Amino acid sequence: MTTSELLHATPAPRADERTLDLLFRDARTTGRFLDTPVPDELLRDVHDTVRWGPTAMNTVPLRMLVVRSSDARERLAAHMSEFNRARVLAAPVTLVVAADTDFHLHLPTLTPHAPTSGDGLAGVPEVRARMARDNAWLQTGYLVVGLRAAGLGVGPMTGMDADGVDGEFFAGTSWRTLAVLNVGWPDGEGTDRPRAPRLAWDQVARVV
Amino acid sequence: MTTSELLHATPAPRADERTLDLLFRDARTTGRFLDTPVPDELLRDVHDTVRWGPTAMNTVPLRMLVVRSSDARERLAAHMSEFNRARVLAAPVTLVVAADTDFHLHLPTLTPHAPTSGDGLAGVPEVRARMARDNAWLQTGYLVVGLRAAGLGVGPMTGMDADGVDGEFFAGTSWRTLAVLNVGWPDGEGTDRPRAPRLAWDQVARVV
Numbered sequence: 001m002t003t004s005e006l007l008h009a010t011p012a013p014r015a016d017e018r019t020l021d022l023l024f025r026d027a028r029t030t031g032r033f034l035d036t037p038v039p040d041e042l043l044r045d046v047h048d049t050v051r052w053g054p055t056a057m058n059t060v061p062l063r064m065l066v067v068r069s070s071d072a073r074e075r076l077a078a079h080m081s082e083f084n085r086a087r088v089l090a091a092p093v094t095l096v097v098a099a100d101t102d103f104h105l106h107l108p109t110l111t112p113h114a115p116t117s118g119d120g121l122a123g124v125p126e127v128r129a130r131m132a133r134d135n136a137w138l139q140t141g142y143l144v145v146g147l148r149a150a151g152l153g154v155g156p157m158t159g160m161d162a163d164g165v166d167g168e169f170f171a172g173t174s175w176r177t178l179a180v181l182n183v184g185w186p187d188g189e190g191t192d193r194p195r196a197p198r199l200a201w202d203q204v205a206r207v208v
Numbered sequence: 209m210t211t212s213e214l215l216h217a218t219p220a221p222r223a224d225e226r227t228l229d230l231l232f233r234d235a236r237t238t239g240r241f242l243d244t245p246v247p248d249e250l251l252r253d254v255h256d257t258v259r260w261g262p263t264a265m266n267t268v269p270l271r272m273l274v275v276r277s278s279d280a281r282e283r284l285a286a287h288m289s290e291f292n293r294a295r296v297l298a299a300p301v302t303l304v305v306a307a308d309t310d311f312h313l314h315l316p317t318l319t320p321h322a323p324t325s326g327d328g329l330a331g332v333p334e335v336r337a338r339m340a341r342d343n344a345w346l347q348t349g350y351l352v353v354g355l356r357a358a359g360l361g362v363g364p365m366t367g368m369d370a371d372g373v374d375g376e377f378f379a380g381t382s383w384r385t386l387a388v389l390n391v392g393w394p395d396g397e398g399t400d401r402p403r404a405p406r407l408a409w410d411q412v413a414r415v416v
Contacts, residue, residue, distance in 0.1 A: 015227050
């Protein structure tokens with residue numbers, strides 16, 4: 001039996017509908033959490049799963065600051081927009097999602113098939129900054145899905161002074177803040193806001 | 209019984225290990241596809257699922273050009289890096305993933321809780337360009353996961369002349385090319401390349 005015949009005889013594995021509900025269709029941006037703590041171990045487990053998602057040249061530039069202590073929480077909240085301050089202070093745990101603009105330093109180990117792949121990147125910081133930002137946002141998509149897959153709710157926020165967060169936590173490093181995610185188990189649906197609509201396929205796709 | 213007690217009595221729903229293997233741990237960047245066609249209907253189904261993923265202000269700026277005809281395929285391949293040309297020509301279907309820099313025109317319908325949310329964006333094209341790019345990359349993460357959830361393999365590529373692709377397909381529009389994804393059912397693992405490593409939690413995370 002050829003692989004193609006096998007595919008038709010036994011459909012390729014796919015995620016079940018219940019899981020797609022959990023990851024996408026029923027999940028809401030969470031603003032109301034249970035006070036159950038979210039241990040570092042669980043966040044590590046989620047990263048151990050989502051880190052396998054693809055990025056350009058296997059650059060994997062996503063970095064995370066896990067904001068847990070009340071001191072760090074206050075320092076972060078000070079750089080959030082007014083509306084988001086109380087959310088950071090109330091969440092079980094908060095992740096500052098960042099892009100590492102020096103991701104190329106890891107490429108000799110990350111690309112064993114092309115260990116010199118990062119050599120040309122040392123002298124082009126603007127190219128690296130864009131690659132880091134693009135690919136860390138891509139990985140943030142994987143991360144949101146991975147947190148939901150673990151049963152957690154996520155409240156992503158970009159309303160903040162990102163340069164201020166960088167100065168507060170990442171001074172002298174190559175990490176640059178992209179977004180802040182409140183994380184915890186949702187209390188009920190995790191929000192009272194009605195589901196906002198989305199665009200339809202015909203509004204977002206063209207076929208040529 | 210309080211919600212918190214309920215959580216401890218019945219664990220929150222989470223994705224099973226087999227699904228996490230499918231979405232992340234076993235999935236590989238696919239370069240070798242079965243010749244089984246990928247119908248538009250299936251791509252639409254995937255979008256209908258992943259479009260529910262969160263974006264800033266519900267901007268959902270991700271757009272897709274489905275490249276299917278041999279003419280369109282040749283036109284796209286001409287703007288890919290040499291190594292990626294044959295891949296585009298051989299894939300069952302190819303998606304050009306783009307960011308809509310005029311996403312704000314949809315906000316009156318996308319944010320019924322704040323229908324004037326896009327008003328301040330009309331005069332700041334640079335802010336919109338960045339928001340569109342960031343959030344469309346975030347949605348590309350959801351899209352890769354959604355395609356894999358449907359049993360498909362994905363071969364993402366950024367090695368191309370993105371401005372050339374824009375000129376070829378998006379001239380006079382607000383769509384800007386981010387990446388090109390070959391899509392189809394993987395032939396076996398879909399690649400012969402050994403799995404490249406990833407960074408460990410302690411290399412990507414700090415706790416404060």
